[in-house]
Amino acid sequence: MENQSYAVATQTIAFATFMVAILRLLPTLQRALKLAKLPSSGSNPSGENQRAYFLKYTRKLYRDGYRKLKNSAFRMVASDEIDYVVVSPRFLRELKSLPDDVLSVNKGVEKLLESHYTSQRIDLPVMIKTIKTDLTPALGRLNDGISEEIDISLERFLPSSEDCTSVVVYKMVAEIVAQVSGRVFVGPELCRNPEYIEHSINFTRELMDAANAIKRMSPWMRPFRAGRLPELQRLRSRRERVSEFLRPIIQERNQAGSKPDDMMQWVMGRDTSADFDTLVSGHLLLTFGAIHTTTAMVTNAMFTLAVAKEYISPLREEIRSVLASNDGRLTPRALQQMVKLDSFMKEVNRWYPHTVVTFRRYVQKPITLSNGQYIPAGVIIEAPSDAINFDPDIHTDPHTFDGSRFYKRGQSADPGKISRSQFVATNEEDVSFGLGRHACPGRFFAANEIKIILARLILDYDVAMPEGLTERYSNIEFEKNMVPDATKMLIFKRVQGEKL
Numbered sequence: 001m002e003n004q005s006y007a008v009a010t011q012t013i014a015f016a017t018f019m020v021a022i023l024r025l026l027p028t029l030q031r032a033l034k035l036a037k038l039p040s041s042g043s044n045p046s047g048e049n050q051r052a053y054f055l056k057y058t059r060k061l062y063r064d065g066y067r068k069l070k071n072s073a074f075r076m077v078a079s080d081e082i083d084y085v086v087v088s089p090r091f092l093r094e095l096k097s098l099p100d101d102v103l104s105v106n107k108g109v110e111k112l113l114e115s116h117y118t119s120q121r122i123d124l125p126v127m128i129k130t131i132k133t134d135l136t137p138a139l140g141r142l143n144d145g146i147s148e149e150i151d152i153s154l155e156r157f158l159p160s161s162e163d164c165t166s167v168v169v170y171k172m173v174a175e176i177v178a179q180v181s182g183r184v185f186v187g188p189e190l191c192r193n194p195e196y197i198e199h200s201i202n203f204t205r206e207l208m209d210a211a212n213a214i215k216r217m218s219p220w221m222r223p224f225r226a227g228r229l230p231e232l233q234r235l236r237s238r239r240e241r242v243s244e245f246l247r248p249i250i251q252e253r254n255q256a257g258s259k260p261d262d263m264m265q266w267v268m269g270r271d272t273s274a275d276f277d278t279l280v281s282g283h284l285l286l287t288f289g290a291i292h293t294t295t296a297m298v299t300n301a302m303f304t305l306a307v308a309k310e311y312i313s314p315l316r317e318e319i320r321s322v323l324a325s326n327d328g329r330l331t332p333r334a335l336q337q338m339v340k341l342d343s344f345m346k347e348v349n350r351w352y353p354h355t356v357v358t359f360r361r362y363v364q365k366p367i368t369l370s371n372g373q374y375i376p377a378g379v380i381i382e383a384p385s386d387a388i389n390f391d392p393d394i395h396t397d398p399h400t401f402d403g404s405r406f407y408k409r410g411q412s413a414d415p416g417k418i419s420r421s422q423f424v425a426t427n428e429e430d431v432s433f434g435l436g437r438h439a440c441p442g443r444f445f446a447a448n449e450i451k452i453i454l455a456r457l458i459l460d461y462d463v464a465m466p467e468g469l470t471e472r473y474s475n476i477e478f479e480k481n482m483v484p485d486a487t488k489m490l491i492f493k494r495v496q497g498e499k500l
């Protein structure tokens, strides 16, 4: 009798567990059924496991899918457990205006960074507001400080003599960018501190290492094992050191009446109730968004200039003449007049973007596109920015590198459309900086900083490949990211008599 009731109890528990599992899986199953109705970017003909296949051919898979299916939304089976739906320019106009409770940028980034485990806070609207309303309008008065910081940091790498110097470009540029951005983020004393520069450069890498280590772990194991990952422990320790580094500065600013002219202070002024954790998290979010994106862009431009020397003379000429007509100062107006440099930067960014997708949004409520396709909640949509950049219907002869492409386009455009050819432009056919309300708010600062660094390097130095090398260094592709090789060197030689 006792055995019988034990058996019944066991069966009931097993059935209940089964039902709970079914109920929990139901939304996933429903989503899978709805998703199956969307076309797929293509099967995996190699027989390799899907993860390996995706990692090997990511860029190609997006380009092939876009070429075949650019008039519809399509599924992309990637290397993680997330369902992705790729949307082309045709749908971006209708999607970009949807509110955040339908398409969430934060949830998309939280998934990318595995915020639940890495503890990186994303939802910090004060940072975006401060970039837009304080940083961008302040560029005019910040540029002299930015130029000063570039001079100071360049001296560490490039001697003022006319000898040739071999430099690991990414390392040099990362230090310049960390210091220059730091000047604007936390002021001149801190930004020159080697510890600050080291945190700025390494935080992003450690955050991505931790997020990727978590993604490699089975979702079922994460709640139990993720905390023990060495990558996550390294990230925690980095965050603690950054907190301790920033603590006295934040305390001092809370107590003293002084008001430095920098991001940290603007954020504190804009949100007077912001606690210590918010300020540190905000600073780290800024570091994540700003340092390696800008560094990659400048490094890519230098790698290209070292082999495409025909651009050096016209760019130098433009920089010289703009300086001459602006009393030798790199004001935002002067930088805006550097249209050939702007075009060159935009073409470099088209060819060597840091990611193959932008406009990543988590779908919180289902959407029906104008062509009738249904996108269920729970997936991430992405714009295939790299594939769009090489679409022959958008760019003539897209596989030819033409540094003057956007200059020529700007010259021949109607006055109302000239801005579409600028480096900072965003529209449905140009999503390198994303699109809509959440398009990169830091792009005006980035363009400003990149132009000042490049103007300085182009005017003052001749740049060349090391002896025996003639080909541009290839970028390294991993998953959806593409980065310049951080180990590669170029030769810099001071141009006689030049000084910016």
Ligand code: HEM
Binding pocket: 105, 127, 128, 131, 286, 289, 290, 291, 293, 294, 297, 354, 358, 359, 360, 432, 433, 434, 435, 436, 437, 438, 439, 440, 441, 442, 443, 445, 446
């Ligand atoms: C060449 C350099 C840069 C590139 C290529 C770049 C690219 C991007 C892209 C593609 C997005 C996503 C936009 C979207 O999904 O619609 C983004 C967002 C963002 N970027 Fe940048 N970025 C750069 C520099 C910067 C800098 C210097 C800052 C800070 C001063 C910054 C701060 C941000 C922030 C805070 C967001 C999130 C915006 C939001 O969620 O509303 N970025 N960036």
